[in-house]
Amino acid sequence: MSKAENNVLPSGYHPKSFWERNKRSHGYLLRREIRSKAYKLFRFLLLFAICFLILHPILDKLSVSLMEERDLYDSSIKVIPRHVTVENYEIVAEQIYYWKALINTLWISVLVAVLQVAASTLVGYGFARFDFPLKRFWFACVVLVIIVPPQTISTSLYLRFRYFDIFGIIKALNGGEALNLRSSSIPYYLLSMTCMGLKNGLYIYMLRQFFSGVPVSLEEAAYVDGCNTFHTFWKVILPEAVPIIVSCLLFAFVWQWTDTFYSKLFLGGNTLLSMEISPISDRIANYFSTQKGIGLSLGRRNQFVSTATLMLIAPLLLVYLFAQRSFVESISTSGMKM
Amino acid sequence: MSQLSRDIRKNHRMNIKTRRAISGYLFILPFIIGFLVFMVRPLINSLWMSFSTVEISPSGFTNTWNGFANYIKAFTVDPDFTRMLTEEFTKILTHTAAILVLSLVVAIILNQKFKGRPFVRAVFFLPVILSSGVLVGLETNNSLMSSIADAMKKNSNFQMSDSVVAILRLSGLGAGILDIVVDIISEVQDIVMSSGIQIIVFLTGLQSIPDSLYEAADMEGCTKWESFWKITFPMISPLLIVNIIYSVIDFFMKTDSNIMNKIRDTMVIYLDYGFSSAMAWVYFVLVIILIGICALIFHRRGVGQDHV
Structure with a gap:
C-alpha cells in the first residue's frame, strides 16, 4: 500500500482500501492483521520484561550506591537519588x-x-x-x-x-x-x-x-x-x-x-x-x-x-x-x- | 615404475603418516600431561580417599582404609546431606526444563527481524558474564547478608510473586500445580540469568534451518504452530541435548550451591578430607547418571542421530 508499491503497479489499477480488501477476503485480512499486531505486542512485552529482569539489578545497585545515607531512609525516594554522593x-x-x-x-x-x-x-x-x-x-x-x-x-x-x-x-x-x-x-x-x-x-x-x-x-x-x-x-x-x-x-x-x-x-x-x-x-x-x-x-x-x-x-x-x-x-x- | 621406487614411495607415505601422528601427539601433549597429572591421579586419589580416613602429618598424608564408612556417614549420620541432595536435584530438574523452554522461545523471537534486535541480543547475553563466580553468591554468601536479603524481600514494594499468586488463585488452579508454578516464577530471575549460552546455541540452530522448508510448509497450508512442531523442533532437537547437558553442568558447578559449600567447608575448615571426597563423589556420580539418562532418552527417540 505504500507509495513505492503504487509506482510499480500498472496504471489504471486503483488500490483498494483495507476494509474493502478485508471484505473480499471474508474477514481473513483483519484477523491476520490483529493476530500479527497482538503477537508483536506480546513479543515486545516479553522481551521488555526479560531485559528489565536482567538490567534491573544493575540499575538498582547503581541508584542505591549513589545515595547519601539520608536518602536511604527517605521513603519518597525510590529510584533516583536526591543527594548524589561518591562517598560510598x-x-x-x-x-x-x-x-x-x-x-x-x-x-x-x-x-x-x-x-x-x-x-x-x-x-x-x-x-x-x-x-x-x-x-x-x-x-x-x-x-x-x-x-x-x-x-x-x-x-x-x-x-x-x-x-x-x-x-x-x-x-x-x-x-x-x-x-x-x-x-x-x-x-x-x-x-x-x-x-x-x-x-x-x-x-x-x-x-x-x-x-x-x-x-x-x-x-x-x-x-x-x-x-x-x-x-x-x-x-x-x-x-x-x-x-x-x-x-x-x-x-x-x-x-x-x-x-x-x-x-x-x-x-x-x-x-x-x-x-x-x-x-x-x-x-x-x-x-x-x-x-x-x-x-x-x-x-x-x-x-x-x-x-x-x-x-x-x-x-x-x-x-x-x-x-x-x-x-x-x-x-x-x-x-x-x- | 620399478619395485624399488614403489617401495620408497610406500615408505615415504608411512613416514608422513607416522610423522603426522607424532605431530598430533605433540600438539595435544599439554592436555595429556594435564589430564594424567592433574585429573586422573587426583580422581583416583580422591576416590581412594573417599573410602578411607585421611591423616595429615608434616611429611604428607596417609590414608587408612575404612570401607564405606564415609558414605554411610553421608547418608545416615549427616543431618543435611540427603536433604540438600534431594533439594538440589528437584531444583535442577525444574530449572533445566524452564531454561530450555525459555531459551527456545527467546531464540525463536530473536531470530525474527524487529527494531532494536542488536540491543536485545546484547542484553540477553550479558548474564553469561554477570552470573558467574563471586557475583552469584555475593548477596547470599554470609548469614548476615542472607538475613538482609530476607528482610529486604519482606519490605520491598516489588512483590511480584505475591501478586502473581493472587492472580493464579483466582484462576482456580489446583494447589499442587500452583506451588510448582509459584516456585518457577520466583526463580524466573535465576532462570533468565542462566540461559544466555543456551539462547545463542538455539539461535545458531535456528539460523541453519533453510527458509525454503518453511516456504514449502506454508504452501502446503501448514499453520505456524504445525510448522514449529514439524520443522523447527526436529531440526534443532540435536541442540536440545547439548543445552540440557550444558544447563545441568552449569548448574552443578555454580559456586552458590549448598552442597558445594558444604563439600568445601568440610575440606578447608573441618579438614575431614575423606568425608568431603565421599560427598563429592556421590554428587559427581549422580550428575553423570542424570546426564546419561538425558542422553539415553533423546537417543531412544532417535533425536540425536544426526549429530556428529
Whole structure:
C-alpha cells in the first residue's frame, strides 16, 4: 500500500482500501492483521520484561550506591537519588584495596587467560587436524574434563599441591619435606598451561570445532610451499583463527575475573577483587564500629555491597561494551554443535 | 615404475603418516600431561580417599582404609546431606526444563527481524558474564547478608510473586500445580540469568534451518504452530541435548550451591578430607547418571542421530 508499491503497479489499477480488501477476503485480512499486531505486542512485552529482569539489578545497585545515607531512609525516594554522593565508592575502595586488587586481578586474569587459551589452541588444533592412535579416547577424556565438577577433585588437588613432589625428587633435595605450593600461584599456572583450569575443556571443544571448519587446502598449499607443520600452524592457521581465539580469551578473562572457586584453592596469597569482595559487608561493618563507633543498618550494608559489586563488574561491563560482538559471535560461528 | 621406487614411495607415505601422528601427539601433549597429572591421579586419589580416613602429618598424608564408612556417614549420620541432595536435584530438574523452554522461545523471537534486535541480543547475553563466580553468591554468601536479603524481600514494594499468586488463585488452579508454578516464577530471575549460552546455541540452530522448508510448509497450508512442531523442533532437537547437558553442568558447578559449600567447608575448615571426597563423589556420580539418562532418552527417540 505504500507509495513505492503504487509506482510499480500498472496504471489504471486503483488500490483498494483495507476494509474493502478485508471484505473480499471474508474477514481473513483483519484477523491476520490483529493476530500479527497482538503477537508483536506480546513479543515486545516479553522481551521488555526479560531485559528489565536482567538490567534491573544493575540499575538498582547503581541508584542505591549513589545515595547519601539520608536518602536511604527517605521513603519518597525510590529510584533516583536526591543527594548524589561518591562517598560510598571511596569507602569501599579503601576497604578492599581496590586499586591494588584491580591491578592484581587484571594481571592474573590476563596471564591465566593467555596460558589457558594458548594451551587449548594447540590441543584443539591437534584434535582437529591430525590422525593418531587413540584419538577418540583422548577426545573422550576432553569431554570427561568438561563433565567432572572441579569440586570432585579439588580435595586431592589441594593436598597434592600442599605436599608437592615429582617422583620423590623434591623430597630428597629438601631433606624429606615435600614442597608446600599452597601459598604460591604456581599450581594454578601449571593447571592453566595443561588445560585443566576453569572450563578449559569447553575452549578445547570450541577451538577444535573451529579448526575442523578451516579448509585443508590452506595447509596443503603451505606444505607444498615448504612449510613444516609448526610453521604452517603459526603462519597460516593462527591468523585465520584470530576471532575465535579472541573470544576464548575474553571468556577466560571474564570467568577468571569473577571466579572464587579456583582462587580460593590456589590463589589465596594474592589480593584479588573477587576474594576481597566476598566478605565486604562484615568488613565494612567492622570498620564503622571500630573507627567511627557506629553500627550499620541493614540498608546501609546493602548499599555498600551494591557499591562493591558495581566496582567489581564495572571493568567487565567496559570489556563487554567493546567486545560484545566477539562474545556472541564466537558461539554462533564455532557452533556449539555436537 | 620399478619395485624399488614403489617401495620408497610406500615408505615415504608411512613416514608422513607416522610423522603426522607424532605431530598430533605433540600438539595435544599439554592436555595429556594435564589430564594424567592433574585429573586422573587426583580422581583416583580422591576416590581412594573417599573410602578411607585421611591423616595429615608434616611429611604428607596417609590414608587408612575404612570401607564405606564415609558414605554411610553421608547418608545416615549427616543431618543435611540427603536433604540438600534431594533439594538440589528437584531444583535442577525444574530449572533445566524452564531454561530450555525459555531459551527456545527467546531464540525463536530473536531470530525474527524487529527494531532494536542488536540491543536485545546484547542484553540477553550479558548474564553469561554477570552470573558467574563471586557475583552469584555475593548477596547470599554470609548469614548476615542472607538475613538482609530476607528482610529486604519482606519490605520491598516489588512483590511480584505475591501478586502473581493472587492472580493464579483466582484462576482456580489446583494447589499442587500452583506451588510448582509459584516456585518457577520466583526463580524466573535465576532462570533468565542462566540461559544466555543456551539462547545463542538455539539461535545458531535456528539460523541453519533453510527458509525454503518453511516456504514449502506454508504452501502446503501448514499453520505456524504445525510448522514449529514439524520443522523447527526436529531440526534443532540435536541442540536440545547439548543445552540440557550444558544447563545441568552449569548448574552443578555454580559456586552458590549448598552442597558445594558444604563439600568445601568440610575440606578447608573441618579438614575431614575423606568425608568431603565421599560427598563429592556421590554428587559427581549422580550428575553423570542424570546426564546419561538425558542422553539415553533423546537417543531412544532417535533425536540425536544426526549429530556428529
